[in-house]
Amino acid sequence: MVLRRKPLVAGNWKMNFNHREATYFIHKFAWLLRDSHTDYHLCDIALMPSFTSIRSVQVFVESNKLPLLYGAQAVSVTAQGAFTGDVSADMLAALGCSMVIVGHSERRKYHPEDDANIVDQVRAVLAAGMQPILCVGESFEERKQGIELDFAVGQVHDVTRDLDSQQAERLIIAYEPVWAIGTGMVATAQSAQDAAFAIREDLRNTFSDTVADKVRILYGGSVTSENASSLIQENDVDGFLIGGAALDANELAHIVNIVASNGSLNV
Ligand code: PEP
Numbered sequence: 001m002v003l004r005r006k007p008l009v010a011g012n013w014k015m016n017f018n019h020r021e022a023t024y025f026i027h028k029f030a031w032l033l034r035d036s037h038t039d040y041h042l043c044d045i046a047l048m049p050s051f052t053s054i055r056s057v058q059v060f061v062e063s064n065k066l067p068l069l070y071g072a073q074a075v076s077v078t079a080q081g082a083f084t085g086d087v088s089a090d091m092l093a094a095l096g097c098s099m100v101i102v103g104h105s106e107r108r109k110y111h112p113e114d115d116a117n118i119v120d121q122v123r124a125v126l127a128a129g130m131q132p133i134l135c136v137g138e139s140f141e142e143r144k145q146g147i148e149l150d151f152a153v154g155q156v157h158d159v160t161r162d163l164d165s166q167q168a169e170r171l172i173i174a175y176e177p178v179w180a181i182g183t184g185m186v187a188t189a190q191s192a193q194d195a196a197f198a199i200r201e202d203l204r205n206t207f208s209d210t211v212a213d214k215v216r217i218l219y220g221g222s223v224t225s226e227n228a229s230s231l232i233q234e235n236d237v238d239g240f241l242i243g244g245a246a247l248d249a250n251e252l253a254h255i256v257n258i259v260a261s262n263g264s265l266n267v
Pocket residue numbers: 012176180181182183184220221222223241242243244245
């Protein structure tokens with residue numbers, strides 16, 4: 001029997017859906033999951049709305065007692081104070097968020113998020129009792145040079161060298177090659193597996209078997225219901241971080257059901 005971590009399918013809505021659209025989406029999505037008899041024990045499902053929609057998602061999830069998770073797409077590194085426009089980890093935790101995306105390539109590109117800032121975000125998320133979804137992955141340039149694995153592992157290492165084992169085992173890592181995000185160019189199942197395996201081995205060497213075997217490593221980059229099945233069959237791919245396809249409730253529910261029906265679990 002192949003032992004698996006409980007997979008996670010997380011939808012990153014980016015800057016899409018106001019709170020009314022978010023409520024409409026989650027209503028339809030929950031109905032689709034119920035209609036298709038999705039077994040929530042077999043797959044964690046998370047939605048990552050804009051800050052302005054988190055409260056609406058929370059109200060819907062709690063009032064319908066849905067086993068759906070949700071979180072945010074970024075967080076401030078500071079706890080409170082004169083930081084206009086920022087949102088703290090404690091504020092997100094108070095809304096019932098259980099995870100926060102940290103270091104997404106779009107944040108690294110459009111905001112001053114360097115390695116030090118990303119470590120501080122990870123720490124802030126962990127301290128507030130949530131899980132960071134740490135995004136790493138090479139650009140097309142690094143892939144052309146054949147250094148994609150070293151690059152992705154290096155980005156993980158830049159964060160984990162400042163964490164202890166208890167913190168590290170609560171990470172979720174998303175391997176998202178930048179060239180695959182929103183482009184329709186998906187990594188092959190083998191290259192997603194190679195990256196996830198390399199990251200897991202680095203966790204094993206840096207920390208322990210316990211940490212390496214516990215951390216979920218997601219693949220992200222143009223995942224659809226067409227390619228999800230081959231990707232999720234890889235041993236070290238524990239689910240997906242999904243952008244474009246997470247804006248379509250039918251498509252997201254379809255991917256969740258593909259993941260839920262794959263393999264046996266070690267949870
Ligand atoms: C993402 O933004 O994290 C992502 C993977 O986007 P897409 O699925 O659209 O490539």
